[in-house]
Amino acid sequence: MSTVLQDRPKTVVVDVARLRRTRWHQQPRWRRLGALLALGALLTVMTGEQGSGKDLLYSLRGSLTSGRLWAFLGLGVAAWLLAELGAPVRTALRRAVRPAARARTWAAERRAVRLGGVLVVLALLIFVPLTLSKATNQVLVDWVGIYVLLALGLNVVIGWAGLLDLGFVAFFAIGGYSAAFWTGRLPVQPPVHLNPFLVIPVAMATCLVAGVLLGGPTLRLRGDYLAIVTLGFHEVIYLVAKNSDGLTGGSMGVFGIPHFSIDLGPIQYRWKLDPLDYWWLLLGLVVAVVLVLRRLEHSKVGRTWIAIREDEVAAAAHGVDTVRYKLMAFAIGASTSGAAGVVYASKVGFINPENFPLLYSVLVLAYVIFGGMGSVPGVLLGAGLLAWLPHALKDVVDQKDRFMYLGALLVAMMIYRPQGLLPARRRTSGGAK
Structure with missing residues (x-):
């Protein structure tokens, strides 16, 4: 196909098909x-x-x-x-x-079958660690369990509400220092000493308030601007923890954070150094969080978050109070991170500011993207696999190179499956269009 353009001095022939050819x-x-x-x-x-x-x-x-x-x-x-x-x-x-x-498909249409499948998976997660070594169970607790909890909270912020948060580990640090404070291990003594089990709801409430205080003046921002603010929030928390010797113990950290314990009359049990106890505790917390998030996902709040993520301007034009709902997402995600901080601090018994670097925020974000933003099963699978990957590579890859292979896996994933391993149905249908 050719188009002839007539000019006074000469005739120029332009091959339109050739111009369009890639x-x-x-x-x-x-x-x-x-x-x-x-x-x-x-x-x-x-x-x-x-x-x-x-x-x-x-x-x-x-x-x-x-x-x-x-x-x-x-x-x-x-x-x-x-x-x-x-x-x-x-x-x-x-x-x-x-x-x-x-x-x-047949199983998805039958609630009893779905429930049976979930129970089988839970049974495997409960009993299979009994056959593993102590070092392997240590990895399950310190990396897989903790990071699955963090990824579930970040999925609310990024996957459902569409808010880019690069300082999410700051709430993890707040949870850890809350455990140190309420158990009486900080230089500043609490009004009452609490068992670590009782610290969990207190730390979740503290992180919820911190999320509200951070989100209140900043959630009118979008995109890169919000990401910079959350990055600055992490640095503020990190520097306060590092430089406030009379409040947080400074760079020396906090020692002697007690383990979890149960003391109900004749029923007495104390968590020790065995990672299995903490694995089962984390498994119970993950199940509880997943049940709550699944209810939220299919509620009015969850649908409103999805609307804000897809088109915030259109949601606001339909009368949605976008700032209020984004604030709710920030607070709920932060509270989950606070629970993970309490378990981590009680398990290791020692924390300092270097336990909460910015790299961990990037890792949690990568886990959410890899699994599938907005998908609870995808986040569980992605966080579990990628958190386990450095341990799986320990015998064949030098320690300092393990995260490089993680980055390579993420790049390959973004080339061929940018929606993640198990994407949310709404994102899948949206991408198909």
Whole structure:
């Protein structure tokens, strides 16, 4: 197809079809291949030779001339081939899992079957740790259980209300220091000493108030501006904890935070160093939080959060008090983080400001995105898998390189499945349109 443009001195022929044609290197398929190859080269440099002050290019030369480069590039090409050219394989897999998909649909329509599946999963989570080593159970408590709780709270803020919070771990720190204060381990003594079990609702209320105080003057902001404010809030909490020696113990931290205990007449039990006790405690808290969040998700509040996330201007035009509902999301998410802080502080018995770095906020955000923002099952799965990943790589990957592989996994995930492992139904249907 050609269009002839008449000009007085000469005739210019413009090939419109050629102008519209997309060059091969601009096609999405080849752009994804380029992204995977660049990711492989970046991983090679980041996990390769250490730098030298005498030779600035020593690390680059040593990394790019090693066999590790070809290994990473080969993995990238293999992933690309499997994702882009594996149509027959994907078709066969769909046919193979079609009965399972039908069974899943059948089970989803029957409440008794769903309840039975949940009970089976809970039974596995309760009894399987009995067969694991103490070190493995330690990872389950310190990483998987704690970060699942944090991810559930952040999912309310980011996944449902659409608020970008980069300082969420500040509420985790508030929960930890609340446990230290109400058990009498801070330089400032409380009016009454509480058992760590009683500190949990107190810490949740404290974090809820802190979320309201932070969100009240700032939730009229959006996007990057809100993210900067939450980032500043984390730094304020961190610096106050680090520099207030007479209030928080300063950089030396707080020692001797008591473990959980039950003292009800003849029933007496004290949590010790066995991680299994804390795993079961965290499992109970996660179940309680999930039940509450599922009720919220299908309530008027949950639907209002979804409306604000999808289009805040349209929601406000329909009479929704957007600031009020965003404030509720901030407060509820913060309270969940406070409960996790109490369990963590009581379990380790010692906290200082370095236990709550900004990196942890980024990790929790990555877990929520990886699992699927707005999806409670997705957040549970994503946080559990990624929190377990560094432990799974401990025998094959150097400790300082483990988070690099986590980053590579997230990049690959964003290339091929940006909606997450188990996305929310609303996000899936929205993306399909």
